[in-house]
Amino acid sequence: MRIRLKSLCLPALAIGLCLGSVGVPASAFAQSTVRATVNDQAITSYDVSQRVKLMTLFHQATGDKKALEELIDESLLDQVAKRRNMGPTDAMVEERFNGIAKQVKLPPAQFVKALGSQGVQADSLRRFLRAQITGAMVIQARARSTKVSEADVQAQIEKEGIQTETATIREFKLQQIVFVVPKGSSPGLVGQRQREAESFRSRFSGCGNSLAQAKALKGVVVLDMGRRDTTQVQGAAGEALKTTPVGGTLKPEVTERGVEIIAVCEAKDIRSTAGVRAEIEEKLASEQNKNLGKEFVAELRKNAKISYK
Missing domain, CATH: 3.10.50.40 (Chitinase A; domain 3)
Incomplete structure (x- = not known):
């Protein structure tokens, strides 16, 4: 079966990003505490606060609890990816990062400064982008195990009345x-x-x-x-x-x-008839996999050691 790896689509930064360079004070790291561990991998209060600020910047629904749960899910998928030697290259992540900079009409260096002025570190955005790409790769690999039988494909072709003789x-x-x-x-x-x-x-x-x-x-x-x-x-x-x-x-x-x-x-x-059969197979597989991501993450959570601090 074939599963398309869709391009990540982030909303435009509709707010104005001022260009003052704002660094992260050392105290921000020093005062950071562990909020949760996922199979002994720590998620800190700094990680959570950065995610909240980032999602706020993208005008996405967020909050302390929602951000923490998202980071836990991402950690679980990242651990699967590492075990399978999967994941995006730095170049792939940087392409997405630069794409967002282009979207807001800023050179990458100025975009980094603009993010900093809103309290968001560039590496926090890169971590988010890497997590999104990694998660898509893991779910895609999982989806490949879905089997659509030839009988199901043929039945769907007949149901839709497709004339394969002229395909x-x-x-x-x-x-x-x-x-x-x-x-x-x-x-x-x-x-x-x-x-x-x-x-x-x-x-x-x-x-x-x-x-x-x-x-x-x-x-x-x-x-x-x-x-x-x-x-x-x-x-x-x-x-x-x-x-x-x-x-x-x-x-x-x-x-x-x-x-x-x-x-x-x-x-x-x-x-x-290959094209017709491929489209039908993909349609049937998509129906079977429509809740795959949520179901797989739920399975990972069930078998993981997650500790909230």
Whole structure:
């Protein structure tokens, strides 16, 4: 089955962020107390207060108790992720962070100062973003265990009266242009590579010229992805492919390898029931998994050692 990992969507910072630089006094850490432990992992009063301020800034319902419970849930999911060697890279977190800065029309450095002026440390926002991405990854992995039988798919096709005899699927020949970011690189390099990728994309003149275009840049690799259909490219990329013309490119995406662009070299419709069956399977799986996140966290809580102080 396929579960799309949706992009995180945070509300815009509708309030004005003043640009005074405000640091966190050392006493804020010194006076911090442990509010709860989750399998011996501590959550402090400082963690809770930062989360309350952050959610207030995003105009989200919050409060001391709600923030503490959210942090407990995030700790449980993070512990699962660590056991499974899962989790976002620093580059992925920084991309989300910089995306919010862009949303409020501030350079990242000024955005950090603006957050500080509201009593929110940049690392508190990064921790929140990392937790959101990690939680999505863990739930996605859990969802993969959901099985939709061929019989269920066929029954749904018949129920909806879909004519599979005339079904087609879109097939693409794709190329991948990777702006490499070595592991351990500074967040600044990720931003630089994103700008280079955007510039490359604006000058892209087709798959036949991409290799020559890439040779003019350092640390850029062009890869042939071969032929893929719409069932093999999922998430935001899969949706974008539906509206990207031949000779066009998808928006740059930060991955573990760096910043990647997908180019559409060819596209054609072929006779196949795979697309119809994939959509039905995803629909049925989504119905089965609609409460998966809450149910999984409840299961983790039941088996965890949680102590409130």
